[in-house]
Amino acid sequence: MPENPQNVDQLRDRLRALGYLDAPVDRYVLGSGTSRAGAARFALGAGLRVGLLAGMLLGVSAAIALAARAPGLIATRRDALVLAGALSILFAVITALAVAGTAIAAAWYARRAANLTPRRARAVAAVAGIAVALACAIYLTLWWNAAQDALTSLTFGWNAAAVAMAALISLLLAHAVSLVILAALARSQPETGIAAGGLLSSRGFLAAFGVVLFAGSIALLAAGRETGGTDASPPPITVVPTRYAVRVVAIDGFDLTLAERLSTGGRLPALQRLLEGGYMPLRPEAGQAPDPARDWTTIATGRPPAVHGIASLEARRAVGIGGALTGPPAGMLRPLLYAADLLRLTTPAVASGVERRAPAFWEVAAAAGLRTSVVNWWATWPAPAGDDIVITDRALLRLDTGGALDAEIAPASLYEPLRVEWPRLRTAAAARASAAFASIADAELRALIVRSAELDMLAARLANANPGPALDLSVLYLPGLDIAQHSLLQRAPGSVSAMRERLTAIERYYEFLDGLVGALLPPSGAHIDVAILWPGRAGIREGAMVLAGEPIQGGHTICEDCVLGAASTLLYLLGLPIADNLESNPMTEAVSVAFKERHPIRRIASYDAVNMRRGARTGQPLDAEALERLRSLGYIDK
Amino acid sequence: MSAIPAFFREAQARVEHALDEATSRRPFSGVPVVREAMRYTLLAPSKRVRAILTTTACEMCGPSTSLGAGALPAAVAIEMVHASSLILDDLPSMDDAPMRRGRPSCHVQYGEAIAALAAFGLLSEAFGVIASAYEPPLARGLATLLSSAIGSDGLIAGQAEDLLATDTAIDFETLERIHRRKTGALFSAAATAGAMVAGAGEDQMRALEAYAKNLGLAFQIVDDMLDVTGDPAETGKAVRADARKTTFVSFSGVDGARELAAELCRTADAALKPFGSKASPLLELSAFVAARRL
Numbered sequence A: 001m002p003e004n005p006q007n008v009d010q011l012r013d014r015l016r017a018l019g020y021l022d023a024p025v026d027r028y029v030l031g032s033g034t035s036r037a038g039a040a041r042f043a044l045g046a047g048l049r050v051g052l053l054a055g056m057l058l059g060v061s062a063a064i065a066l067a068a069r070a071p072g073l074i075a076t077r078r079d080a081l082v083l084a085g086a087l088s089i090l091f092a093v094i095t096a097l098a099v100a101g102t103a104i105a106a107a108w109y110a111r112r113a114a115n116l117t118p119r120r121a122r123a124v125a126a127v128a129g130i131a132v133a134l135a136c137a138i139y140l141t142l143w144w145n146a147a148q149d150a151l152t153s154l155t156f157g158w159n160a161a162a163v164a165m166a167a168l169i170s171l172l173l174a175h176a177v178s179l180v181i182l183a184a185l186a187r188s189q190p191e192t193g194i195a196a197g198g199l200l201s202s203r204g205f206l207a208a209f210g211v212v213l214f215a216g217s218i219a220l221l222a223a224g225r226e227t228g229g230t231d232a233s234p235p236p237i238t239v240v241p242t243r244y245a246v247r248v249v250a251i252d253g254f255d256l257t258l259a260e261r262l263s264t265g266g267r268l269p270a271l272q273r274l275l276e277g278g279y280m281p282l283r284p285e286a287g288q289a290p291d292p293a294r295d296w297t298t299i300a301t302g303r304p305p306a307v308h309g310i311a312s313l314e315a316r317r318a319v320g321i322g323g324a325l326t327g328p329p330a331g332m333l334r335p336l337l338y339a340a341d342l343l344r345l346t347t348p349a350v351a352s353g354v355e356r357r358a359p360a361f362w363e364v365a366a367a368a369g370l371r372t373s374v375v376n377w378w379a380t381w382p383a384p385a386g387d388d389i390v391i392t393d394r395a396l397l398r399l400d401t402g403g404a405l406d407a408e409i410a411p412a413s414l415y416e417p418l419r420v421e422w423p424r425l426r427t428a429a430a431a432r433a434s435a436a437f438a439s440i441a442d443a444e445l446r447a448l449i450v451r452s453a454e455l456d457m458l459a460a461r462l463a464n465a466n467p468g469p470a471l472d473l474s475v476l477y478l479p480g481l482d483i484a485q486h487s488l489l490q491r492a493p494g495s496v497s498a499m500r501e502r503l504t505a506i507e508r509y510y511e512f513l514d515g516l517v518g519a520l521l522p523p524s525g526a527h528i529d530v531a532i533l534w535p536g537r538a539g540i541r542e543g544a545m546v547l548a549g550e551p552i553q554g555g556h557t558i559c560e561d562c563v564l565g566a567a568s569t570l571l572y573l574l575g576l577p578i579a580d581n582l583e584s585n586p587m588t589e590a591v592s593v594a595f596k597e598r599h600p601i602r603r604i605a606s607y608d609a610v611n612m613r614r615g616a617r618t619g620q621p622l623d624a625e626a627l628e629r630l631r632s633l634g635y636i637d638k
Numbered sequence B: 001m002s003a004i005p006a007f008f009r010e011a012q013a014r015v016e017h018a019l020d021e022a023t024s025r026r027p028f029s030g031v032p033v034v035r036e037a038m039r040y041t042l043l044a045p046s047k048r049v050r051a052i053l054t055t056t057a058c059e060m061c062g063p064s065t066s067l068g069a070g071a072l073p074a075a076v077a078i079e080m081v082h083a084s085s086l087i088l089d090d091l092p093s094m095d096d097a098p099m100r101r102g103r104p105s106c107h108v109q110y111g112e113a114i115a116a117l118a119a120f121g122l123l124s125e126a127f128g129v130i131a132s133a134y135e136p137p138l139a140r141g142l143a144t145l146l147s148s149a150i151g152s153d154g155l156i157a158g159q160a161e162d163l164l165a166t167d168t169a170i171d172f173e174t175l176e177r178i179h180r181r182k183t184g185a186l187f188s189a190a191a192t193a194g195a196m197v198a199g200a201g202e203d204q205m206r207a208l209e210a211y212a213k214n215l216g217l218a219f220q221i222v223d224d225m226l227d228v229t230g231d232p233a234e235t236g237k238a239v240r241a242d243a244r245k246t247t248f249v250s251f252s253g254v255d256g257a258r259e260l261a262a263e264l265c266r267t268a269d270a271a272l273k274p275f276g277s278k279a280s281p282l283l284e285l286s287a288f289v290a291a292r293r294l
Helices: A008-017 A024-030 A039-069 A077-112 A118-150 A156-188 A203-223 A256-264 A269-275 A292-301 A333-342 A361-367 A395-401 A412-436 A443-463 A480-489 A496-520 A562-573 A593-598 A623-632 B006-022 B032-042 B049-061 B072-090 B106-110 B112-133 B136-150 B155-165 B172-198 B202-229 B248-271 B273-291
Strands: A245-252 A278-282 A314-318 A346-350 A372-375 A389-391 A473-478 A527-534 A543-549
Touching: A008 B172, A008 B248, A024 A039, A024 A156, A039 A077, A039 A118, A039 A156, A077 A118, A077 A156, A118 A156, A118 A203, A156 A203, A245 A292, A245 A480, A245 A496, A245 A562, A256 A269, A256 A496, A269 A496, A269 A527, A269 A543, A278 A527, A278 A562, A292 A361, A292 A527, A292 A562, A346 A623, A361 A372, A361 A473, A361 A562, A372 A443, A395 A412, A395 A443, A395 A623, A412 A443, A412 A496, A443 A473, A443 A480, A443 A496, A473 A496, A480 A496, A527 A562, A543 A562, B006 B049, B006 B072, B006 B273, B032 B072, B032 B106, B032 B112, B049 B072, B049 B172, B049 B202, B049 B273, B072 B106, B072 B112, B072 B136, B072 B155, B072 B172, B106 B112, B112 B136, B136 B155, B136 B172, B155 B172, B172 B202, B172 B248, B202 B248, B202 B273, B248 B273
Parallel strands: A245 A473, A245 A527, A372 A389, A372 A473
Antiparallel strands: A278 A543, A314 A346, A527 A543
C-alpha cells in the first residue's frame, strides 16, 4: 500500500498524479507514462520530451554565450535563430539520450532490487534530480560568466535576473528528471506502491533549493569575475589637442635591413627621414606563422588576438549563418567544428570587422571627436556608418566590380564620385606603375611588380579622397611590397642571375614606395608622420614603427612587446587618454621632453565608449569575390 | 453564507419547476406514498448544482443560450439519480443519516421500505424521462452515460467501497476512488450530458470533463470540511456524520483542504478557457462551490 500523504504538498502531488489540478510539466514529461507501454518505450518517450524541454531552455542560453565567445559568429537576427536552433537540437538529442538511458537503468535497477521501498525510490529520484540541478546551474552560470566577459559588464539587476532564470531552468529540468526516474521505478515495481511526488515535487523544497541554487550561482559568478558589474556608463573619451595631426603609412612585407642599406645609399630619402626619427621595434610573436589580418589588427588595437578576436585571416561561416568564426577552433568548439567541416556545414570566409571586439586606434580617435581616415587596413570591412572616412579592405574590389555599396566605403557619399572616376584612376595607376618598372626585362616579373605597385598607388589615391575639413589622423595600409615579395620569393628561381633580377626588382620597389611615402608625407611642421614597417610574409623577425615631426626626437625605444604599444603611442600623440586595459603603455622615448611636459599621459578606464557597431549590409555582397582575390594575391591557399 | 450567483437562482428555479412537472404532470395510478416519498426528497431544498451544470454546459456548447431548455430533461434525470442515491445513502443499513436537506431523511419520514422503493422509483423515472424527451440516438447515449455513472463502476461501486471502509483506515488512493465514483461520476455525467444534448465536439467534451472532474472533487472536499466545521442549520444535515470515516480533512486538515478545494476550482476554471466569455456561469459556479457554506 502506498504511504499516505503527510502534508498538503504531498496531497497535491498525489492529486496531480490522479489527473486533478494543473500539472502541465508533469503531464508533459510523463505523457502516456501511465499507460501500459513497455519500459523502453516509456524511457524513450520521456527522454524525448525532457530532451525537447532541455533543448529549448539550454540551447538558447548556449547560443547567447557562444555568440559572446565567438564574436562575429552572429551577424543578423536570422543567425541568432539558426544558431539557437542548432544548439537546441544538439542539447535536445544529448539530454534525450541521457534521460532515456537513465530511465532504462532505473527500470533495470527496480526489477533487480529486492528491497526497493517507496522511500528508497524517492531518494534515488531526488538524488538524480539534485545532481541534474547542480550540474545545470553550474553550467548555465559559467556560460553566463563567459558571455559577460566577452560582451560587457552588466548591472547587478541583470546578473541577478539571469542567474534566477538559470536557477529556474535547473529546477525545472531537475523536477522532470526526478519525475521520469520515479515513474520508471514505479512502473517496474507497481506492487511496492511507489507514488508520485517526492522531494523535487515539493513546493517547499523547490523554493528552498531554488534559493540555494540562486545564491550558489551568484557566488560562482562573483568568484569567476575579477571585478563586479557596474551601473556606470562608459567614461567619455576626451582629447587634449597637441597642434599636430598624425599621418600613418603602414607598409607590409618591409625588410628593415635592406631598407637601411638602400637608405644609406641615398635611394630612400623619404623613408630615411622617418628612419632617422623615433624608432620603435615591432617584433612578430615567435613561433607564429604570419597572418596579416591578425597581426595588423593587433597593431591597430593594441590588444592581443585573444582579446581583439581576429585569430586569422581565414574564417568559417556556418551554413545559414551570416557571421563567421575566425581562427582554429579551440576547446569544446573543436570537435563540433571538425564535425561541421566533415558534414560541409561550414564554408571558408574572410575575417572582417564584425569579428573584431576591440576598437582600433582610429576608432578611439573618432570617438573622441577627431576627424579620421583609414584606407585599406585589414578587417575594416564592413565600414561603420558615420562621417569618418573608412575605405575598407574591400573598397578596391567594390570599385573594380561596381554595383551597390555593401558597407565597403564610408561615408557612402564618397562612393559615387570615386566610382565615376575609377576607370581613369585605374588607367593612370597602371601607366605610372608600368613606367616605374619599365626597366625590368622579364615580362612575368614586371607584371607581378606592376600589379603590386598599382594596388599601392590606388590605395594611396584613395587616401586623398577627403572632401571635408583637414584630417586629424590619416591611416593608409600599403600591401604591394608584401604581395610582390611573396610572389617573387616563394619559389626560388632557377639561376643566380634570375635571383639577382628579382632582388633588383624588389629594391626598385622600395624606391617606388619611397616615392609614394614622399608624396604622402611631405615634411610639415603641423604633422607627426609615422610609418609602420611590418615584416609580413618576408620571414624577417623585426619590423618597426618610425616617427618624424617637430615633437619627435631621435631615439630607439627598448621594449619586448612593442607591437602592442603601437596603438597606445599613436593615441598618445593624438592627445588621447590611454585605456587601463591596454596591454602596453605609450612608447615616449622618441617624443621630445617639451611635448611630454605639455602632454603627460592621461588614463581612462576603458574605451567602452567607442561604438563598435558595423554598418548595415544592404548592397550586393562580395564575399566570394573577396575570398577569390585573396587567393589570387597569395594570402589564402588555393 | 456565500452569495448564490444570480444566474444560479434563475437556473435553480427552472430546474425546480421541471422537477415538479416531471413528477406531477403524468397520470398516476400507483401507491401515493411512494410518489410522495420520491417528491419529498427530490423537491427538498437543494442547490441543484448537477442539474445546473447540465443546462449550463449545454448552453456553453451550443450557438444559443436557449439550448439550455433542451437539456432540462437530462438535468431532471441527473437530479433524480442524485436524489435516489441520497435516499439509499441515508438508509440505516448504510450511513444511517437522520437528516437530509434540512429535514428528516426519507427513511425517517416514510420508513425504510418506502424509502428504498422511492429510490428505485426515482432511478427508473430518470431513464423514463430521457427516453421520452430525446430522439433515440441521443436518448441511447444519455442512458448509457447515466448507467455508467450509476453502475457497478460508478455510484454503486463508490457506495460499496465507502461502506466497507467505515471504521477502517484507508489509503489516499482509495479515498479518491470513493469520491470519484460517489460524487465525481455524476458531476462528470451532468456536464457531459449537457454537452451531448448540444452536440458538442470532442474538445469541448474534454474541457467540460476536466472542469467537472476537478469541481466534483472540490465539492466533495468542501463537503468533508463542512462535516467538521459546518452548522447543521446551514448545511441541512448532521455534522460529524463522517467521523468514522477517512476524509480529505484527515489527510490535510481543514486549512489544507480549503487550500486544495480552491486550487481544484482554479484548475476547473482553467479548463474552460476554450469557451471564452461563454464560460462565465460555470466560473461563477466554481467560485460558489469553493466558498459554499451549505
